[in-house]
Amino acid sequence: MTARPRETYQFEGGLEQAVVDLIRVGSAGHASGVRQLANRLVRAVPAAVEDPVKFRAALREAIAATPAAGLRFGAGEIPTDQGGTDTLVSVEATPDGHGLVLAPAAMAELVEVVEERHRALELVAVGVPLTRTLLLSGPPGVGKSMAAQWLARELGVPLVSVNLASVVSSFLGSSGRNIRSVLEYAKSGDCVMLLDEFDAIAKRRSDESDIGELKRLVNVILLELDRWPDDNLLVAATNHLHLLDEAVDRRFDRHIVFGLPGELERRAILEHLAEGTPAEDDSVLPLMAEMTDGWSGSDIKRLWELGMRRAVLSGVAPGDQLLRALAQRVDGQRRDRDRFWLALSDRLEMSSRQIASLTGVSHPTVSAGLKRARGRANA
């Protein structure tokens, strides 16, 4: 696999078309459309641009300098807690989310949410409301927060994230006021609003002294969900659906359940991670994708980063370091372990003793496994 020459991706229609589109959308006063086009240019620089790196940096700066209608990012403009010290939200002017890989059904729903907003006028014309509120649930590290970034980027608007844990934790007595000021802020301009760690509220309920306060907070939020305007998309994410009050998920217009990635998705996540990294032979990524069932996208990313760090420090090929790091984490009891050991032996020229010490399995077991795998490979 060769390093991907990102710079040569084609912007559909080339530089000329991009300029024309920008002027058309801009003179119609469609600010989020301009940002959307600009974000698209950042992702796919037209081949005619001489210095893509500089071009991208300049575009990013220009996008950041023109915040969405009404939404103010300046110091003193982002809502803070009562003491005025901690900001209650973080704002990403140009959220990324590039490389999000989901099971086809979940991805299709996200794409649909975006398309609804691009074709809002058609929906409004027949009196059908847009998806205003969206609940994402699933285990940790499967891309829920990343999906909110992806949505904001596709819609060409900033992402306003609230960490509910911090809203709730600081001064419990003012959490109602806090959440209201956050929601008001989000309504003041174009954005995607993310209520991350949505279960933080429900979780705190076990603490007797907080119950009254938290009940009020939940009620504030439920009320807000019902009357959330359709200008902005509100996304809530939770790792612990079961901790939410019954029927809370039904208060959302849509609920998308994220699962752990399947082998195809793991492979695609790895391929995104490999974009622009040094050439690697073709056998490593499929093997990694195969041996990581039960892993989350975040687990895979961490393994990737570990292997790449070690490759840089040691000067050993990334693929070798990735397989070593994987070997330390793969369950030595899994059924297809023999094949993995064979790959370690053939590719990394490791002895069965080395494999044994890396994987924590006994040396005779590794030898026997290798023999079996060789037999099968030759059959």
Ligand SMILES: Nc1ncnc2c1ncn2[C@@H]1O[C@H](COP(=O)(O)OP(=O)(O)O)[C@@H](O)[C@H]1O
């Ligand atoms: N489905 C996915 N596709 C691509 N990368 C992912 C995916 N899930 C997780 N990752 C990687 O792991 C990181 C953390 O994921 P995150 O979105 O914070 O998970 P969650 O919010 O579900 O706990 C992401 O920034 C990304 O690098």
Ligand SMILES: [Mg+2]
């Ligand atoms: Mg998250």
